[in-house]
Amino acid sequence: MLNARTDTYFGGVTGDPFDETVERALRYIEAGADCIFVPGVVEADTIRRLAAAIPAPLNIVAGLANTIDTLTLFSLGVTRVSLGGxxxxxxxxxxxxAGRELLLSGTLGFLDGAISYAELQRRFDQ
Structure with a gap:
């Protein structure tokens, strides 16, 4: 699968990033791209408009520039969600x-909800 990336929402475009993104996406699709990757989009309405304007699956990064949950992204027309870093x-x-807690209070509260050592080993044994 060829996932074509455009960084138009990270700056560097002189015009409207929406129009530039759609224009680039259309060229990428014409060149054989299977999916269009647009990191850096913040607004839900813009994501919905991109999904409607781009005639290919849309890939958006969750948690980079926006904090829109994956179910909402899918409802906006996104087909693929990446997490990046x-x-x-x-x-x-x-x-x-954890380091701050250990240094300041010496407690182990950061372990609340952590997977047990035995369970972790069990998963590696599968």
């Missing part, structure tokens, strides 16, 4: 909170 950022945030 969101999972890594979430994991690193937990590491930072």
């Amino acid at each position: 969101s999972l890594a950022r979430a994991a690193l945030s937990l590491v930072e909170r």
